[in-house]
């Protein structure tokens with residue numbers, strides 16, 4: 065059997081892939097899962113910063129591929145969550161330094177040791193994206209309630225279909241319920257109307273997220289953060305728990321429809 | 329422009345067939361190809377391309393720069409035809425076959441591999457008059473970034489999402505929501521029709537007529553058909 069391989073991707077940049085990867089990985093490890101995060105954003109690594117592991121990096125994924133170290137040496141263990149590990153991206157190299165075949169190889173070696181391999185994808189649809197999705201069993205597509213982000217998510221979904229991957233699940237990040245209510249922001253319904261995918265989580269815009277990322281303590285550890293709770297719920301849903309989506313919109317009918325979408 | 333055809337570009341039901349003269353100087357040919365494509369870039373963007381170089385041995389680096397040239401114009405090189413083993417080896421090492429199932433456009437319109445026999449490889453581009461009566465059936469939602477070109481009609485059994493594009497010489501029928509861009513009668517025929525169960529394209533063209541979608545307040549969701557009447561695109565209930 066081995067680990068489930070979950071790739072977090074988006075098409076458009078800056079929508080919250082790294083934030084999502086870090087938070088669901090931490091949340092899963094707190095649910096007693098053995099988790100390894102794989103940063104596939106070669107050249108622009110930041111998963112290590114967001115998870116507070118930057119200072120501990122000795123080797124990175126390119127060192128593994130190019131044989132300067134073995135896989136075990138590149139694994140960084142999180143002190144606070146001993147079942148959480150990271151394989152960092154290289155900072156100095158470009159994304160062509162590794163290939164989809166390298167990713168398959170690395171992931172195959174990690175699978176027996178873990179319950180989850182969570183891969184943080186770079187933005188775009190180039191090599192880095194193909195690297196990130198090559199080993200994926202499941203894909204989480206992060207989008208924002210914005211027309212351009214949804215358009216790019218749609219593109220990604222089409223590319224995944226062409227790769228014969230399972231249909232992904234949607235993470236809608238940075239939703240502002242007030243703006244949705246005023247009709248100034250796409251609602252979850254507007255988004256699924258176009259993308260026709262199940263939603264695995266809706267994460268509100270939350271002022272705790274940025275300071276949490278800056279300090280390397282993912283926001284899901286903050287009990288007061290709604291976004292933190294939303295990420296925790298995503299982790300539980302990944303484990304098959306039936307957690308209703310948070311009612312962020314208080315719009316009659318909305319909540320029920322989403323639950324239906326999620327379950328259906 | 330050169331007297332002799334160094335570069336010929338033809339639409340086939342699988343996409344574009346680009347034949348490059350096997351004897352002329354490669355740099356000149358690729359330059360001419362780039363020029364030709366740039367003149368009609370909007371029409372070709374998104375197309376899947378078959379390159380035929382005849383007997384010319386094309387080394388890998390030349391083939392990969394040709395591939396890049398096409399990609400910069402939004403086209404996808406999926407198949408290389410050549411008699412030269414060198415060219416075929418270059419194509420192989422560039423993964424061109426697996427590429428066609430990767431980012432391919434138009435794959436729905438491809439002849440399934442099993443229906444193709446070996447000596448069918450050198451198939452001629454299909455004559456456009458005959459293609460006028462043919463069509464392609466796309467049995468899935470066309471998502472953003474995807475383009476379907478056809479010298480005939482196009483039927484989509486699914487939605488056409490914003491950012492997707494259909495360019496057809498004939499009619500376009502969408503059994504689903506039409507929210508992308510459609511150009512029917514793209515070779516000038518303004519007697520064609522476009523119909524959809526939910527007609528809300530971000531742009532609709534029939535021959536050289538264009539309409540953009542009005543702001544969508546209180547839009548009727550009902551099957552509609554668009555066609556040209558008195559030099560204008562009109563939309564009516566599809567009954």
Ligand SMILES: Nc1ncnc2c1ncn2[C@@H]1O[C@H](COP(=O)(O)OP(=O)(O)OP(=O)(O)O)[C@@H](O)[C@H]1O
Nearest residue numbers: 077078079080081082083187238268269270273274
């Ligand atoms: N729910 C949220 N509320 C507030 N800020 C957020 C939220 N989610 C993400 N952010 C912030 O948005 C920024 C971009 O997030 P992140 O780095 O996770 O995106 P990304 O998709 O990984 O970007 P890239 O494409 O560059 O890799 C960060 O500053 C992050 O802290």
Ligand SMILES: [Mg+2]
Nearest residue numbers: 081082105110
């Ligand atoms: Mg990132």
